Amino acid sequence: MSATRTRHGGPVELPFQVLARQSEKMPPCQARCPNSGDIRSWLGIIAQRGRNGLSLDEAYDKAWRRLVEFNPMPATIGRICPHPCEDLCSRAEKDGAVSINAMERFLGDWGLSRALELPQRATERFPESVAVIGTGPASLSFAYQMARRGYPVTMYDKDQQPGGMLRHAIPDYRLPRTILDAEVERILALDISLHSNVEIGHDESLQALRDEHAMIFLGLGAQAPKYLGIPGEKGPGVIAGIGYLRQHKDLDEIELGAQVLVIGGGNTAIDAARSARRDGARVTLVYRRGESEMPAAQQEIDDARQEGVEFRFLSTPARIIRDRDRVRQVEIQGMRLTEPDADGRRRPEPVPGELEQLPADSVIVAVSQMPGWRAADLGLDSESWLQADDEGKLERGLFTGGDDLGPGIASRAIAQGRRAAESAHAELRGLAPAPRPRTLRITHESVRTDYYADRPRSQTPRRPEEEWLTDPAVEIDLTLSYEQASEEAARCMSCGLCFDCQQCYMYCNPGGFTRVAETRPGHYFVMALDLCEGCGKCIELCPCGYLEARDTAG
Amino acid sequence: MVEGLELLTGKAPKPHKGEAMALEDGSRIAVIGAGPAGSMFSHFFLSMAETVGLSVNVDIFEPRRFCHRGPAGCNHCGGIVSESLVQRLATEGLSLPDCVVQRGIESYTLHTDVGDVEIATPLQEKRIAAIYRGNGPRSSEPVDTQSFDGYLLDLARNRGARVIPRLVTDVRRNEDLMTVHCADQFSDSYELVVVATGINSRLMEMLENETAEFARPARTKTFICEFHLGRDVIRETFGPSMHVFLLDIPRLEFAALIPKGDYVTLCLLGDDIDENLIDTFFSSPEVRDRFPGGVIPGHVCHCYPRINIRAATPVYGDRLVLIGDSGTTRLFKDGIGAAYRTSKAAAKTAVFHGVSAEDFKNYYAPLCRRIDNDNRVGKLVFTFASLVQKSRFARRGILNMAANEQQQVDGPRRMSGVLWDLFSGSASYTDVFLRTLHPAYVGTLLWNLVAANLPRGAGRIGRDAERGDDHVRH
Amino acid sequence: MAGLGKEYKAGEVIFRQGDTGNCMFVIQNGEVEAIAESDGREFRLRRMGPNDFFGEMALFEEETRTATIRTTKPTRILSIDKKNFLGGIHEDPSLAFRIVQTMSHRIRDLTDRLARYEQQQ
Ligand SMILES: Cc1cc2nc3c(=O)[nH]c(=O)nc-3n(C[C@H](O)[C@H](O)[C@H](O)COP(=O)(O)OP(=O)(O)OC[C@H]3O[C@@H](n4cnc5c(N)ncnc54)[C@H](O)[C@@H]3O)c2cc1C
Numbered sequence A: 001m002s003a004t005r006t007r008h009g010g011p012v013e014l015p016f017q018v019l020a021r022q023s024e025k026m027p028p029c030q031a032r033c034p035n036s037g038d039i040r041s042w043l044g045i046i047a048q049r050g051r052n053g054l055s056l057d058e059a060y061d062k063a064w065r066r067l068v069e070f071n072p073m074p075a076t077i078g079r080i081c082p083h084p085c086e087d088l089c090s091r092a093e094k095d096g097a098v099s100i101n102a103m104e105r106f107l108g109d110w111g112l113s114r115a116l117e118l119p120q121r122a123t124e125r126f127p128e129s130v131a132v133i134g135t136g137p138a139s140l141s142f143a144y145q146m147a148r149r150g151y152p153v154t155m156y157d158k159d160q161q162p163g164g165m166l167r168h169a170i171p172d173y174r175l176p177r178t179i180l181d182a183e184v185e186r187i188l189a190l191d192i193s194l195h196s197n198v199e200i201g202h203d204e205s206l207q208a209l210r211d212e213h214a215m216i217f218l219g220l221g222a223q224a225p226k227y228l229g230i231p232g233e234k235g236p237g238v239i240a241g242i243g244y245l246r247q248h249k250d251l252d253e254i255e256l257g258a259q260v261l262v263i264g265g266g267n268t269a270i271d272a273a274r275s276a277r278r279d280g281a282r283v284t285l286v287y288r289r290g291e292s293e294m295p296a297a298q299q300e301i302d303d304a305r306q307e308g309v310e311f312r313f314l315s316t317p318a319r320i321i322r323d324r325d326r327v328r329q330v331e332i333q334g335m336r337l338t339e340p341d342a343d344g345r346r347r348p349e350p351v352p353g354e355l356e357q358l359p360a361d362s363v364i365v366a367v368s369q370m371p372g373w374r375a376a377d378l379g380l381d382s383e384s385w386l387q388a389d390d391e392g393k394l395e396r397g398l399f400t401g402g403d404d405l406g407p408g409i410a411s412r413a414i415a416q417g418r419r420a421a422e423s424a425h426a427e428l429r430g431l432a433p434a435p436r437p438r439t440l441r442i443t444h445e446s447v448r449t450d451y452y453a454d455r456p457r458s459q460t461p462r463r464p465e466e467e468w469l470t471d472p473a474v475e476i477d478l479t480l481s482y483e484q485a486s487e488e489a490a491r492c493m494s495c496g497l498c499f500d501c502q503q504c505y506m507y508c509n510p511g512g513f514t515r516v517a518e519t520r521p522g523h524y525f526v527m528a529l530d531l532c533e534g535c536g537k538c539i540e541l542c543p544c545g546y547l548e549a550r551d552t553a554g
Numbered sequence B: 001m002v003e004g005l006e007l008l009t010g011k012a013p014k015p016h017k018g019e020a021m022a023l024e025d026g027s028r029i030a031v032i033g034a035g036p037a038g039s040m041f042s043h044f045f046l047s048m049a050e051t052v053g054l055s056v057n058v059d060i061f062e063p064r065r066f067c068h069r070g071p072a073g074c075n076h077c078g079g080i081v082s083e084s085l086v087q088r089l090a091t092e093g094l095s096l097p098d099c100v101v102q103r104g105i106e107s108y109t110l111h112t113d114v115g116d117v118e119i120a121t122p123l124q125e126k127r128i129a130a131i132y133r134g135n136g137p138r139s140s141e142p143v144d145t146q147s148f149d150g151y152l153l154d155l156a157r158n159r160g161a162r163v164i165p166r167l168v169t170d171v172r173r174n175e176d177l178m179t180v181h182c183a184d185q186f187s188d189s190y191e192l193v194v195v196a197t198g199i200n201s202r203l204m205e206m207l208e209n210e211t212a213e214f215a216r217p218a219r220t221k222t223f224i225c226e227f228h229l230g231r232d233v234i235r236e237t238f239g240p241s242m243h244v245f246l247l248d249i250p251r252l253e254f255a256a257l258i259p260k261g262d263y264v265t266l267c268l269l270g271d272d273i274d275e276n277l278i279d280t281f282f283s284s285p286e287v288r289d290r291f292p293g294g295v296i297p298g299h300v301c302h303c304y305p306r307i308n309i310r311a312a313t314p315v316y317g318d319r320l321v322l323i324g325d326s327g328t329t330r331l332f333k334d335g336i337g338a339a340y341r342t343s344k345a346a347a348k349t350a351v352f353h354g355v356s357a358e359d360f361k362n363y364y365a366p367l368c369r370r371i372d373n374d375n376r377v378g379k380l381v382f383t384f385a386s387l388v389q390k391s392r393f394a395r396r397g398i399l400n401m402a403a404n405e406q407q408q409v410d411g412p413r414r415m416s417g418v419l420w421d422l423f424s425g426s427a428s429y430t431d432v433f434l435r436t437l438h439p440a441y442v443g444t445l446l447w448n449l450v451a452a453n454l455p456r457g458a459g460r461i462g463r464d465a466e467r468g469d470d471h472v473r474h
Numbered sequence C: 001m002a003g004l005g006k007e008y009k010a011g012e013v014i015f016r017q018g019d020t021g022n023c024m025f026v027i028q029n030g031e032v033e034a035i036a037e038s039d040g041r042e043f044r045l046r047r048m049g050p051n052d053f054f055g056e057m058a059l060f061e062e063e064t065r066t067a068t069i070r071t072t073k074p075t076r077i078l079s080i081d082k083k084n085f086l087g088g089i090h091e092d093p094s095l096a097f098r099i100v101q102t103m104s105h106r107i108r109d110l111t112d113r114l115a116r117y118e119q120q121q
């Protein structure tokens, strides 16, 4: 604190003054969501419906519309997203994160059951035609965002059916086909034409498409499996994870035998292991690090264990041993984790002499994926992954997004498709690139969780365990009920945005807050700065951190 | 017909003949606000109900967290628990625990431009408590202290009251019950609603807007701030004494520095205290001299709480009663003591008589009237005090008389007693006023007026801070 | 510094049997004992701790103290003066409830002891 002189001459230090200000900040969930989903906003519509004159049905409809602004397939993502948003949710340490993913799923199902239509952004129609190569989530997201902005869109896929990895890799017990079909159809219904069984770079050249269309989006994915490169890997009885999952989903006859080893620790490995259980095999999953290092979600690991999948941690296959054409055994090398290196990572290294033979009838290798296309075939200049700028731009008129930029999750692919569409639209219309909203992120300390009543996280309903393996198509997790969803939305603490708790209004001594006539989430009171007496009380009271100190320096 | 809060409004349907509007086993009470009034009501209600074997549920609505530091956890006041309240609480078996008492006060030091005088309790005993309503000033270090309001709320909770951490936004009559509505859309119905929100919240205004016949208490703006000086400096410079200033600053009725643990609380009361007045106050030498090196440090926490200057009318209705600041309180002094008295009277009425407007009129309103009448006398006393503040001549006389009394071991302490009771709020204004009419008081004062204003000062008054002996500062 | 009342060291006498007084005392913390003196001999009547009070008779009647009160450890004690107390009772008689209740316990206790004493004789 600096000493100054008052006009009376005596030294007095500058007093503590905090003038308040209303300022929206980005909540942690949104900051962590790969698609920057405006989670707080759609939850807020439901939680604050009463004060804004909406019935619960109306609120669900409206929340769904807000949700699909960023994500046109919430019923799908609501089932398969590993929901990193929940890890950061401010509520996590109080009484459990808000079930954001389950809410997304609920709203997704709600939208389907009410046959809600995806909201158009414009009534204008533009002449420039847009081609989208691939029909995975990145492509669908791009196509959706362009179609709703008024562009004619044509999609191409080498496969018969749209959906990419969502269709071919994710097992039915996690994502029923009917759900995916319905959400894809709803996107295609926005006047998008689909050309199936066309492989660009093979059946048609990229250049030909570029001549025909004003804008191209590449959503090629990464559909080729990686292998381990160990002796015996090439040959019958060894299959790649995604290859197996695709066959399993297509209900092809697969001869796995009685004992299957699945190699890998990611979601593909778990999906493969659990699918193999559904094909009736005994399954052991072999992973080179420990359980806590597994990239797969903990819930998935627990469920796999529940279904009878066995785990061999700190083990890696060294050699696959066949008897004639049949896999008989896999030689397993014991591993240990090194001391943490400079980055704090512990790497697996072999323990000399620790070798063991495990019996196996087949081996599923699910270690990673890589591009399934060759840049050269497309006339592109790239070694492996595509290299684009932040907006997904490769060059004028050519954008990309999704796994062809490197492996990620569906939510990230949707985000990349959406951002590419925003830039492509700006480019086509000669607009300045839309500025990225740069809201300040709220800090955990400024959300005062003790001001919120305790409300335990709602339990996602699940099918009874006895039924899990009865039919490969049986879904395990179920959707929150109508009432549960409204309860769960009310748990959102609206981090960084006013939710009408009314503390500031009630306690500001000079009555500096006035209620607005037309309220909506985030907009309930206006503050009169000239009345503020600088006590800072409202800032400390505001549970969500929306009110903050005005910078009075200078 | 009984007057009273009809509303919120309208009257409750008349109970059947011969059936009183009274609480029974299983009845429910909502107490809105857990300041001293709300918590003490709940505590005393539940203890009295227990003695008569009545089992009633008490829900206290209070969104504030008294464990928070700074203004958010605080009900804003000077934090003086008066001598009379300390004694009455002790008599009730509620001795304030050490962690609640930031400092025991045993004297008042009066500062004027003509000198200072320290007025001590006759027994040299710490009978006044300096407390924090919340958990201390903003950015204070966590130490083993407890909020006074938090302590009282715990008493109520331990008696069986349920604390509901919700903000009440409306109270309405609904058939024969009262319904309480909260900001988060929660609502519930009760047989009795006790409004104890104080006046530093907007609820009273909201109720007034809804109810034609109800007038909320009139208020004026005061100022409070906290200075961090550290325990040792405070012990040396302030001691266990509350420092009161008699300065000739228009609109300033009462100014005091109250030492607490590591902080000193400044409290300015008067008519619409504003920044100009605060500036004038800070720049007067009597104030600056109180601080080490004559420098007033920056404060760490401040607010402009409102204080009552006129009671609400009416303070009751069927199944509805307003207690503490929400109803009526003492002018400028001992607000917590008034909260104790009104809350207990309301609790007694509800337990032993009933909860109709008629019951509150007969058994609760008389106390409120007594307080209001005394406040009228209080206004007179403050007018007189401000005359003294304006006159250097009178200041000398009063200081002289008090200083002389303080030097005598025995003998009447008329001026000291009057000043003590006036500053500490230990006696009613009526009592203080009557004593100033005592012929002996008047005579001695006259003599002192003359003596103190003789050239070269015949009276030796005031304690010089540097030399520590008594002399007159001219 | 925190804490109310007046501090006493262990073994200090607050008042003596036979003194006159006009206030009651409430123990804030510490402990005292009540002692009856007779023929130069001391009988301990009872010990008292935090929140307990003594000297209450003086509030109701102008009389001499019936026992000596002495601290047994460092103790802080708050005095309640008659003027304040009677003013309070006047407005709110229930203020005396706890005192009356305790006094009646004490009388019962003394009667019991007397009975036992007579039996022993
Ligand atoms: C500057 C100043 C100095 C003072 N100094 C002293 C002093 O030294 N000693 C003294 O004895 N008195 C003092 N007073 C007076 C004293 O502060 C009050 O008389 C006393 O706090 C009244 O208690 P209460 O319980 O009626 O109200 P409050 O203490 O105001 O408590 C009201 C409670 O109700 C809650 N509440 C409010 N609205 C709602 C709502 N809508 N829903 C739910 N809860 C709600 C609040 O959170 C609060 O906890 C001072 C006052 C001022 C302004």
Ligand code: SF4
Pocket (backbone or CB within 6 Å): A027, A028, A029, A030, A039, A040, A043, A088, A089, A090, A091, A098, A100, A491, A492, A493, A494, A495
């Ligand atoms: S409480 Fe709500 S806004 Fe805050 S992180 Fe969780 S979901 Fe997001």
Ligand code: SF4
Pocket (backbone or CB within 6 Å): A018, A019, A020, A507, A508, A509, A510, A511, A512, A527, A531, A532, A533, A534, A535, A536, A537, A538, A539
């Ligand atoms: S509570 Fe009111 S006076 Fe205090 S900082 Fe906030 S707006 Fe300003």
Ligand code: SF4
Pocket (backbone or CB within 6 Å): A497, A498, A499, A500, A501, A502, A503, A504, A505, A524, A525, A538, A541, A542, A543, A544, A545, A546, A547
């Ligand atoms: S205190 Fe409550 S009402 Fe006020 S701005 Fe913060 S969230 Fe909104």
